[in-house]
Amino acid sequence: MWENLSLKEVVELTKDPFPSIRKWVKEKGKKVIGSTIPDVPEEVIHAFGFLPVSLIGTDKPLKKAPSRLPDNACSLARSNLELVLSYEGDLFDGFVLPQVCDTTQHLSDIWRIHFPNKYMECFLAPRQVDRPSARYWVKEEIERLIESMGNWSGKKISNSDLMNSINLFNENKRLLKEIYDFKKKNPGALSNKEFFSLVKLSMQVDKEEFNKSLKAIKDQLKPQKGEGYLDVVLAGITCDPPEVYGLFDEIKLNIVADTLVTGTRYIQGIVPQDKDPVEGMVDRHMNRGFFSPIHDNVYRNFEEIKALYKENNAKAVIYIHIEFCESQEYDLPDLKNMLRKEGIPFHVMDTEYQTLSLSHLRTRLQAFFESLKGGAL
Amino acid sequence: MSETQKSEKPKKELTKSQMLSKKITEDYMNEAFRAHELGKLIGYTTAISPVEIFVAHDIIPIYPENHAVANLTAKKGAQLCAVTENLGYTSHLCAYARSDLGYRETGITVTRGIPEPDLFLACNAQCFTLTKWFQVLARRGNLPVFVFDTPEYIMDKKARQEIIKYCVLQLKELISFLEEVTKRKFDYDRLNEVMKYSAESSRLYKKFLDMAQYKPSPISIFDALIGMAIAVYRRGTPECVEYYRTLCEEFQEKADKGIGVLPKDKEKYRLYWENLPVWFKFSDHAKLLGSYGGVILTSLYVHAWSFEFDLNKDPLLTLAENYVSRFSNSTLEDRADMAMDLFKRYSLNGMIMFMNRSCKAVSFAVPTLKDVLVKRTGIPALVFESDMGDQRFYSETQIRTRIEAYFETLDRLQSKVA
């Protein structure tokens, strides 16, 4: 189902992958486990023979979620809860929900109470990563997840099952990385929307099949630098709805680096294979890029974005703010000031999963880049 | 999270416990303002955090939340929050954080302010907001932050054991962190001593809150909110124990004499309150509810400091067990059980559920908790939305109307039963 997709089909599917997931599951008779982002070790779910699907919101109307959450719950939480309460809940046999911020912590309680008959597990990610206890804890949590899935499914997995899944998932990330490297230099060949659709769909469908599409797409790419592109760094957690990428394409911005959970932070998740698989997944967790709720180093966000900007010789940083994301909102004013002090052009886009019209975002984005182009570029 | 220093002059003669509270607070703040002179450091920390470790290591704990409460209660919230919003922070972040950042910009406060920090300890058993807020403050002075990460105390027994192990490990890391910052060895004997005081004052604090079981209740949540202040910022000290002993004696005497917040024949509705109070309206709310024969007796919030430390255990273990299992870090199911325990023990017959836009850590649970509690108790609930400290999100008429309608419902139900 996903082994022979063209770029165009990938972009189409990313809008709503669920009908195809339903069909696939029916054909294969597999169980589906949903996870919100970030950092659930999907390889574990896959090793048990289940399909791990990342839940990354929906643009469909909110019906039930608002009455279950505070008005100022972040847009991603509202949208994800809606996705399962009103639209796709029945597709899933269970959920593994990571907890990183207050929202994800309390959301997982609400979620569990609404789905009393499904498998439900939390992944309690450490909210500090600089001390030895963090490493200890990630390992405990991965082992607990393995045990919990084993108890639920009555299956046992071996190290080689895990290694096989790691292999497959690493392969997916390597392919994405190669395509990303190509895209950075050839924005005329592959749009932002197309590339980030490849990442997003990777997080939601069967990798074994989808890797085949990725390989074919990669092989067919022809260098095409395109003209008039401006290289930018994209910072944030997620970037939705996907039309936002379309906006970037429209005004010829070329994303050459990013810090997104649905971008580089995912691709960075290649698990070292020269050691025990659980240890490898722990390494991966510790080495991933900045994510505001788990990093206790208060400057890392700034340092990382600055480094990406410089290394890639980018011309600006665009920051995607998810409506009501507390974590981002505590970081943003300082981040803005620090980057501005460095002379780095910085533009914040306020996004919301249920946005229907992007005209406001477009006007502001255009104004920012026009003034930038009028400046010292 | 609690009220500390108030600017107004007391009108009535102070009780013994009130005098004690005043003296303890003054001594504490005097010492804090002279910390560096005394060779001590100031550690900012969260109201729910293993402060016993600070006390044992002679770090003076300061709670920016307490200071924020004083300003919010004195209706400075909107003014201070607006200053922070002008710095680029959004208007729906916690009003403690927003008013604190506003205070730091302007110096506006109804107290003498709080001393500047040397280091931070953020414990996320309370909320994650504080971690982020402390990070903002830390960046201003390039100061160290220690995050005591307490994963949600999920219901699985085995997972709980692991969580506690992880927390104990971190408490050891906290001690090493403090040793490194202060260049002083940590004294475990001193910790044992601090734990004794903390255990005893927590036991007495709980006894004080449990006065709400008497009919009429000699204590309302208003007393509890004032009474909890010392537990928040002075636990681990002998004066804290003395304060709660005195407080318990005073309220026990009232209970023995049958003196209630409302007279026995007027006490119709014994209410549960969910969430933090609307600080700038709380006494008004108490009066309004009183006029309907209602008195708010308790909330999970005030119980957050009734720790049950086990002195037979390793102090780090009992600290970890207690801090990780606070209501704010417990599952919704456990919170419902904790609230049900209060309903039963205090014979509650009404509940007000406050959706506090400042505090997502508590408010996320409100809609679901309301459903569970209504189902389990058969008592209707009043749910209202507002903000604990930012008056711009408070609508007087709307809330009054809701309260009036709620009591009408309760009256109707009661007359049916009668």
Ligand code: SF4
């Ligand atoms: S990190 Fe932000 S966007 Fe993600 S769940 Fe938490 S509040 Fe929402």
Ligand code: SF4
């Ligand atoms: S978010 Fe809630 S728990 Fe956290 S500081 Fe604000 S009021 Fe307190």
